[in-house]
Amino acid sequence: MASNGKTFSTAAERWEGIGPYYAMFPTRFADAVIEEHTAAGDVVLDPFAGRGTAIFSAAASGRVGIGVEISPVGWVYASAKLSPASSEQVEQRLLEIADISDEYAEQAQSLPKFFSECFSPSVRRFLLAARVGLDWRRCTCDRTLMAILLVYLHGKEGQALSNQMRQTKAMSPDYAIKWWAENGKKPPNLDVVEFMRQRIRWRYAKGVVEADGSRVYLGNSVNLLPQLAQLVCEEEVPKAKLLLTSPPYFGVTNYHYDQWLRLWLLGFETDAYVTRGPYQGRFTHPVRYRSLLKEVFCHAAELVTDNAVVYVRTSKDPFTKEATLDAMLAAFPQKRLEERFQPFRKPTQTHLFGDKTLKAGEADLILLPS
Structure with missing residues (x-):
């Protein structure tokens, strides 16, 4: 059995695909970034963890992944593959x-x-x-x-x-x-x-990945990151050498509506609603969206080392990219910016919603030590 170059011959390849989720970046991408910017034993932080791709990639490569995810669906996926039962x-x-x-x-x-x-x-x-x-x-x-x-x-x-x-x-x-x-x-x-x-x-069939120390928290990063920062101050949690994340894109993803049936299985409402879900308005209201990104990145700055790399994948949509970059620079003003552009190779989520015009793709915004 093989798909997209995978043979599913290892535990990591069998578990990394849990579960289907929009706005996730590829595992191979996370693997490459973590390999480039960290060493074994280092901590990788993702405050918008989604289904835990970055966190799981860190754990599978001998690092420690720490993440926060606001969606119960993403959190269940991430938690299960980090620490599955027998x-x-x-x-x-x-x-x-x-x-x-x-x-x-x-x-x-x-x-x-x-x-x-x-x-x-x-x-x-x-x-x-x-x-x-x-x-x-x-x-x-x-x-x-x-x-x-x-x-x-x-x-x-x-x-x-x-x-x-x-x-x-x-x-x-x-x-x-x-x-x-x-x-x-x-x-x-x-x-x-x-x-x-x-x-x-x-x-x-191929076992499970040992992910000692890695975990993802369910909740809002605006509230949970300060609590983690307190644990850092008390030396119960080490600081991260890499912040690797992909924040929600402005006006594109509605995590409640997209996942309403899975949320139902988790005990939420029987019907689909477009406007419900925690902080959903912050993904469609420009001022709230900027505020959310700035709060999260500024809180995250307290959880990383002075020489940490901040690696963020975002949309090349002008507003999303500008808001993300502004938040990153506000939180990490002393770091040096590098940009890399990633063209889309497959139909995007906006394509699914009826917008089939060509997109320039995504942008990787990287803040490096000066």
Whole structure:
């Protein structure tokens, strides 16, 4: 099995892909930056951790990754691959959830129409049992199973628990129902336990990555970074030699709307809303967006060494790039700027939303010691 040059012959290659998520930078990119700017044992900081690509890359290469992520979906992905439970525990938990799924038969019938068009009755019962029964915030085993469930919650026909859908982005209920009807698509009638058992065993077949000391925190960097800075002052946490991140691009990504179905499985609302989600307005309101970036980078400055490298991938959209660079320079005024430009090689998220004009790509903004 190979994809994009991967053979999936190592634990890192099998776990790094958890899970599908927009606005993530490639693992190979993170690997190269970490290799160039750090040594074994160094700390890598990512205050916009997403699914934990930079943090996991650091851990897999003998560094320590520390991250903060505001989206529960991204946090579950990142936490699970940094510290997964044993495969035996996860499979046992899978069976326990399946055993109680019949208790949710009545509730499965009362879900909105989208769910009956998206999932078969047995899958709906299982998902409801998992939604209630998995304590993903506190239990490592439950979080690991939840992460793998989230990967396969929706996707291409035959490769997911759902009717035909994109894997990275959940479509709006009304649009999905209409599209399925027009294309004659029905939810797959599958054995959830067997389907998930095969995928759990594949994930664990090459082992797991030892990520001692690496972790990602769930919450807002504006609030959590000062708490981490206090731990640095108390010498409980070492300072980072590399700040590697990619902040949300202005006006492009809506993490709640894109991930509404996975958020539902985590216990959030049943419906998709465009305007909900923590700090969503800061990604679309210019003043709030600038304020968010400046606050985060200034707090992050307290967590890195004086000779740290700050490496940020952002959009070449003029406003996003300018706001990001202004925030970086405000936090690190003594550092030397270097820019590298990265053209897009595949369709972008804006392409998915109907804007198919050519884009210049992304920009890497690098602050180096003077």
